[in-house]
Amino acid sequence: MKVDKVCIGLTGYPGAGKTLLASEAVKRGIPVLNMGDVVREEALRRGLPPTRENMTLLMWKLRSEEGSLAVAKRILEKSRCFEQNLIVIDGLRTVDEMSFFRENFKKFILVVVNASREERFKRLSKRGRGDDPKSIKDLEDRDRAEEALGLAGLLAKGDRVILNEGPPEKALEEFEQVFKDAIRLDC
Template identity: 30%
Template sequence: MKVLAIVGMAGSGKSTVAEYFKNQNLPVLSFGDLIREEILKRGLEITPLTEPIVREEIRNKYGMDACVKLSLPWIQAKLIKNSFVIIDGIRSFSEYKSLKKEFGDKLVVLALFTSKHIRYKRLASRTIRPFKRDEAEARDYREIEKIELGGTVAIADFMIINDGLQEELFHKVETLLTNLVTKVS
């Protein structure tokens, strides 16, 4: 059994890879969805401004590893029936440390790397939650400085460069998944 945590900057392809895993019938938990659900519960609109505010409020209340604390029961329940659980979007190094403490060597971190120029174009062209260049750049700085994202990327077990076509990304992910399944078997 493995917990595969996907990490990367906004626009690096985390949601695309998570969707790929969903299509492989693997259970996927999105930490971003947890935050967006909380935004909607509060009666707010999901925007590039509300997401970081609510995310920081949740972390102030529960700690930098809030998403892990809130989702551990779901992860543990899914691992009873599945050999893999995918977590889309771990951010803080505290989240990584909590997952590592809970799952040890069963935790595998996949970092997606995409140059900022490509990420900013992707973010601007999103139909849902688009970001202007200055918003994307501000988010990058906030995630590196306040959310400790750099450490999570640096500690990754695997890295995929996602500067090409989606088909290339899926091929790289399939190769990784095949290697992980072989190691689990």
């Protein structure tokens, strides 16, 4: 049964600015579900430290054990717990996940967040998560791992693209229009 909500899905390479936009949604009282958090929760449940290597291996293991939509299905179930008619899902990686959400939500808007590799590395260096890249080469390797999942194909499918190179306010202005569009879709 379809979830009677409008969903904004965020995708992009690590450090592109998905979290900036997700944080704006939270400020507005819009629930945000993070695909990576589902994998981190599973790692904790299994007693694994949340390192980049463990998260990558566990993500592939979940897909192997439960199918390519393992994380998306868990997110869909979590989305049912919210009363709000609008939610944000942060961190889609594949066309299959996008298709799954398009099929299972009343309306779905895919927002692609883009930024240069250099800008992304600067942001990730400041973020302070244990799985963040330590060098541009690490980031290139991580980008390739994301592409192996299917991220490059998903980036070509965006309903909206936000270039997040300059001041955050510019990206937030563009995201404001996405919120307005989503609210209109819910009417």
